[in-house]
Amino acid sequence: MSHADDHAGTGPVSSEGTRRDFLYYATAGAGVVAAGAAVWPLVNQMNPSADTRALASIMVDVSAVEVGTQLTVKWRGKP
Known part of the structure; x- marks a missing residue:
């Protein structure tokens, strides 16, 4: 016989x-x-390596671009 029934429901x-x-x-x-x-x-x-991140960004001066005009920049040899 087990003692599980002795403790079931006793005490708050x-x-x-x-x-x-x-x-x-x-x-x-x-x-x-x-x-x-x-x-x-x-x-x-899945993060890119350091050399890939270094090549990923470029600096472009857009201060000379007037409103309504378009600027094409070459990045990695592609426009």
Whole structure:
């Protein structure tokens, strides 16, 4: 015979939460941290490399461009 029936329904239920609630939250928190640690390298590898970022931007002086006109700039040999 088990003693599970001896403790069932005895004593008031705490409104602050139980140990089981804490374990659920702790397990969920650890799962979120583990998922983030697993996903971070996968997302980070999609970032462009430093040499690609250096070639990605150019400086263009648009102060001489008048309103209503168009400016064509060559970037990487393409207009």
